Amino acid sequence: MLEARIIRVAAILTLFAILGSGLVTFTYQITAPHIAANERATLLRTLNALISQDQYDNDLFNDFIWVQNEDLLGTNQPVTLYRARQAEQPVAVLLTPVAPDGYNGAIRLLVGINYNGTLLGVRVISHQETPGLGDYIETRRSNWILDFKGRSLTNPSESGWRVKRDGGVFDQVTGATITPRAVVKAVHKALLFYQQQRNALFNKDNPSS
Structure with a gap:
């Protein structure tokens, strides 16, 4: 039983x-x-x-490639790079590098770069920075991240690509220097990557094609 x-x-x-x-x-x-x-x-x-929708006419979401460069993109994993075009001519790229040295870990970014090498802007995709302190890198917390728009490798010069505490031009909040330092360095490296690879980026085949 x-x-x-x-x-x-x-x-x-x-x-x-x-x-x-x-x-x-x-x-x-x-x-x-x-x-x-x-x-x-x-x-x-x-x-x-x-990048506003009137600046490109291709399917931005599906016109992408994967790129790798651990030193300049902050990760040994493939990074997604979206390509904006107008009348089949290159307009800009939007890539997702990582700032690996945030205060509480990696900070994932979205960096938009015009074809001429100037920044469309930067946004934070994800992070684990301290709420109320390091999270001012988010647009909902402050306008700090907006200062990247219009910047380039020559604006400021290489020595200026640091927070003010380190002799650069970018602001930081007292007690939260590590976070902006990591973001500034990651954006600068993304610009260097773009400068080195610009033509190849627009000619490389889409992995889904």
Whole structure:
């Protein structure tokens, strides 16, 4: 009797496991397209915060390549780079480098660069900096990140690509110097990467083509 009861309980648990797994799979299949669509819309909003839709006429979201350069892009993983074009001519790139040396870890950035090498702007995609202190790199907390717009490798000069405490031109908040120092360095390196690779970036094949 005991053995039969154990078998019945095991069978019931197995049935529940199968049903539960099926329900999870079904739910994922239903919600996955909506999640993907929401992620796409969020990314496009972020991209268009740096480059307006009247500046390009290609499918910005799908005109991308993966690039790698651990020294200049802050990670040994492939970095996504989106290419903006107007009448098939290159307009700008938007790439997602990493500032690996934030106060509490890596800071993921979105850096927009005009074809001529000037910055469209910079936004923070994700970070783990201290709330109320290092998180002023977010636009919802302050305008600090907006100071990058219009900058280039010659504006300021190389020595100026530092926070003011280190002799550069970029502001920092007292007690939170590590965070902006990491962002400034990452943006500067992204500009160096673009300068070195500009023509190749627009000629490289899209991995989805």
